[in-house]
Every structure is written in structure tokens, then in C-alpha cells.
Amino acid sequence: MSSTWTLPDDLTVPEPVEFFPAAGEKLPQHWSKCFGCGDDQPAGMAMSFRAGNGLEVTGRLEVAKKYQGGPGVIHGGILSTAFDEAQGMACMALGSPVVTGHLEIDFARPIPLGSVLEFRARIDGVVRRKVYTSAEAVIVEGPTADPDTVVGTSRGLFLTITSEHFAKTKEFVDGEPTSPFGTSSV
Numbered sequence: 001m002s003s004t005w006t007l008p009d010d011l012t013v014p015e016p017v018e019f020f021p022a023a024g025e026k027l028p029q030h031w032s033k034c035f036g037c038g039d040d041q042p043a044g045m046a047m048s049f050r051a052g053n054g055l056e057v058t059g060r061l062e063v064a065k066k067y068q069g070g071p072g073v074i075h076g077g078i079l080s081t082a083f084d085e086a087q088g089m090a091c092m093a094l095g096s097p098v099v100t101g102h103l104e105i106d107f108a109r110p111i112p113l114g115s116v117l118e119f120r121a122r123i124d125g126v127v128r129r130k131v132y133t134s135a136e137a138v139i140v141e142g143p144t145a146d147p148d149t150v151v152g153t154s155r156g157l158f159l160t161i162t163s164e165h166f167a168k169t170k171e172f173v174d175g176e177p178t179s180p181f182g183t184s185s186v
């Protein structure tokens with residue numbers, strides 16, 4: 001891995017909010033029209049998530065043929081989107097909406113079409129509104145499945161926001177919010 005990502009010295013590690021689901025329970029989608037996790041987005045990736053221990057979540061993505069980049073393998077942008085979604089969902093543990101400010105990905109192994117990816121994403125800590133996150137992906141089903149081989153890693157900075165953030169783009173919203181927290185607070 002070639003990342004220069006470093007965590008700041010004044011990082012603090014928060015507790016999950018009390019209404020964050022218990023380990024193993026399904027997380028609600030944050031917005032039904034979301035390209036990453038929405039169940040009302042036919043063009044989307046339909047990722048699903050469960051709470052893990054503490055500030056960690058696990059996510060699942062089925063690598064459909066339409067996600068092809070190079071011949072037979074996932075497009076790098078799709079993998080990046082999946083990490084963005086997974087790390088954003090981990091931020092649900094804070095109980096306030098976030099957006100991505102910075103995301104960096106290492107593509108470690110080819111990921112064949114037909115794979116099922118598992119993402120393990122977490123909050124590493126916070127400084128003011130800055131939420132430092134990281135994640136790994138492994139192939140858990142498919143032709144090269146191996147839960148011990150990391151096929152991609154990601155680090156990301158998310159920023160907590162208020163409802164004002166999405167007020168600016170409200171006129172472009174396609175659909176109604178259906179979830180009590182996350183970025184659905186439009």
C-alpha cells in the first residue's frame with residue numbers, strides 16, 4: 001500500500017449513539033434513492049449493511065456484469081463508490097449526517113465479475129466535524145473467493161453537516177426521504 005494517510009494526534013474515539021443498531025443487525029438505508037444503498041434506485045448498487053462491533057459496519061456488494069471496467073473485472077470507480085458508501089454508513093454511528101470530503105483507494109487485487117464483496121468499514125476517530133474512516137474489502141463468494149485476502153483498502157475523511165447542506169439542492173431532489181437519520185434529512 002502506498003497511502004500517505006495519517007491520523008491526527010488530537011483524534012478522539014466516540015461512542016456509537018444509543019439508537020445505532022446492535023452488532024449483527026441490519027442498518028437502514030440512509031436514502032431510498034441513493035445509488036449505493038437505495039432500494040428505490042433501479043440503476044443503483046443495492047448494497048446492504050449490518051452493524052459490527054463498536055464503530056464498525058459490514059457491507060455487501062454483488063459485482064454484477066454491468067459493473068465491468070477492464071475485461072471481466074470490476075470498474076475502479078464502482079469499487080470506489082462502494083467504499084464511499086461503506087465508510088459513510090459507518091459514520092451513521094455518530095447519529096448525524098455526513099458527506100465525503102476526501103477518499104483514497106488502494107486497488108490490491110483484480111475483482112472478477114460475479115464476486116460478492118464484503119466491506120469492513122469503521123470510524124477511526126473524530127476531530128471537530130472531521131470523521132476519519134477506513135475500510136477493507138474481501139471476496140466472500142465467487143471464483144476467487146478468499147476471506148483472508150484483502151482486495152482493496154480505503155481511507156476517507158467525512159464531514160458532519162447540518163440540514164442546511166442539502167437545503168441548497170432541495171429543488172433537485174428525486175423522491176421523498178424514508179429514513180430517520182443519515183443524509184436523508186433533506
Ligand SMILES: CCCCCCCC(=O)SCCNC(=O)CCNC(=O)[C@H](O)C(C)(C)COP(=O)(O)OP(=O)(O)OC[C@H]1O[C@@H](n2cnc3c(N)ncnc32)[C@H](O)[C@@H]1OP(=O)(O)O
Nearest residue numbers: 030084085088089092099100101102128130157159182183
Ligand atoms: C450515511 C451516509 C452515507 C453516505 C455515502 C455517500 C457519501 C457521499 O458520496 S457525499 C457526496 C460527495 N461529497 C460532497 O458532495 C461534499 C462536497 N463538499 C462540500 O460540500 C464541502 O467541501 C464540505 C461540506 C465537505 C466541507 O465544507 P465545509 O463544511 O465548509 O467545511 P470547512 O469549514 O471547509 O472544513 C472543515 C474542516 O474539514 C477540513 N476539510 C474539508 N474538506 C477537506 C478535504 N477535502 N480534505 C481534507 N480536509 C478537509 C478543513 O480543513 C477543516 O478542518 P479544521 O477543522 O481542522 O479546520
